[in-house]
Amino acid sequence: MKLALDAMGGDNAPQINIDGAKLALEKINTLEKLYLVGDEDTLKAAVDATGIGSNPKLEIVHAAEVVSMEESGLVAVRQKKKSSMSISVDMVKDGTCDAVLSAGNTGAAVAASTIKLRLLEGVERAGIISPLPSQHGYVLVSDTGANPDAKPSHLAGYAVMSALMAKYVYARPVPNVGVMSNGTEDCKGSAFSLEAYRILKALSDKGLLPFNFIGNCEGHDLFETDLDVAVTDGFTGNILLKSVEATAKAFGHWLKAGIMESFMAKLGALLMKPVFKKMGKRMSADTIGGCPLMGVRGVSIIAHGSANGTAILNACRMADSMCRNNINEHIVEIMAKINTALRGEIAMA
């Protein structure tokens, strides 16, 4: 894989990206080339200080501008043509790289990737796939924000893209895929989710899906069952994702506050430190690394703004696995069959 890393993206950029680049160069054998995109002088000094300046796989690409975390994504893409994010995406567009990774402004990363790279053949809308830790490993929720006003048919695309991600990157040969709904019974749902359910059921009955469609799913399925993928519109998915993150964070805060209230509790917490550490690692966004924006021509990974070097490494691993497995080729192949059915009798029902 050849990767363009937006070195100026992230709350603690560029250091986290330098740290991540160092780890990726050490640990990912299939990484052919890593381009660090950003202010040349800053990056040169930083790579030299980290001792990776002479690595032949590493190259610095100068970018004069930076997209800030507060800017409107669309405006940033249109106006800052020389930003590190813009140039990183351009390097996938012109074929220099296979994948782009940024921990910068999410809206700008989505806009730049969608506008510049454009959609894969047969894909109606790009979607963000967010892996969440679950009982059996990870459950992938999609879309978590790229497309807040989705059509029911878009969910078929999200299901296919997420299922391929589950299959190739998370080693789940026949992923279980559900539609998020307000109850697991077949009859439960909004008009929107019931139509998405109908489409997926019809495609499943025709044997066109590369996964096991389980029907409706809800909150507890995310963490306690062997569900691999939950699809929904980008509005509901974004609210779901942030509410889950906020709940875990609140749980952690309240636990910490409780511990601080007594000496005995503090002592207990000290003895439990390995348990807390393990849980923290399991639930950390850094362990997951990033979220792919799927459906575009190329691989585009969006990391959390608060990403650290480990997160960048893990996001690089995700990009590498997606590239090695030619995920986009599989998507195009399956979507071609599905779209024929969607234009035919399934649309008529």
Added chain:
Amino acid sequence: MKLALDAMGGDNAPQINIDGAKLALEKINTLEKLYLVGDEDTLKAAVDATGIGSNPKLEIVHAAEVVSMEESGLVAVRQKKKSSMSISVDMVKDGTCDAVLSAGNTGAAVAASTIKLRLLEGVERAGIISPLPSQHGYVLVSDTGANPDAKPSHLAGYAVMSALMAKYVYARPVPNVGVMSNGTEDCKGSAFSLEAYRILKALSDKGLLPFNFIGNCEGHDLFETDLDVAVTDGFTGNILLKSVEATAKAFGHWLKAGIMESFMAKLGALLMKPVFKKMGKRMSADTIGGCPLMGVRGVSIIAHGSANGTAILNACRMADSMCRNNINEHIVEIMAKINTALRGEIAMA
């Protein structure tokens, strides 16, 4: 308050309802009458065994049928006219009681209350209000499932009803109310949520709202800010609620599993027991008691299927507070003003 308690509702009915009735009779001074609705013989034996059989405030009302947890709510309401749930709701309808409480089949409780009691004047749709524990006490999320295909204008009603609940039952004089969205910036949202935002903003600008409209809100606002109410459609709200509950549950499970892995961790957990207990109480649905279905003529509270006696007591307290504060009268008064504006220039915008 005169209360009809569906004594056969709940996973551990009727005992939890007998336990709850005992607690409510002891602790709620303003409880004038408590009707236990269900199988007469079973209930007579149970109240005598609990020592509350001779309490003059308590009365048993016979109901020959029971709605099971698995039945379709709508079918149950239509076919089981003699069920404990149906008769309990009928007692509010005919004026015998002010409030009804059931820990039974949620769908049936919503259907029975909506169909039999009908909507308050000026209310377009009933909504379920779910209190969640937050940094400052509770945040009320509405609708969490009564109306999965809401119109944007319905959210104005949910905002008013939830805000009055926050004001009178949760002692928040001027509640902060937000619209759940995929980002806090004004421009963020789906077409649906942006229209709900526009309506609420217009009503707020006209000074017609009995609360402080803060605009968009998202996951972290639920737990970490002084948000009192988050409104959304019943589809998104139900998914949000169940995902939050599932996250808290998963967190608890993983913590427990980690503790079991080593002796030191077990010892630590023992020392931390008071902290875990306090957190468990804070986050327990039993502490909250129940969720009101608001917008119907009368007070209708739906408790969790796994409710215990404490949950029933707390749900009774909620019903009592809603009755004492004449919440429904306030709703009708405010909705009259709002609907005039909604039919006028706000609809035109």
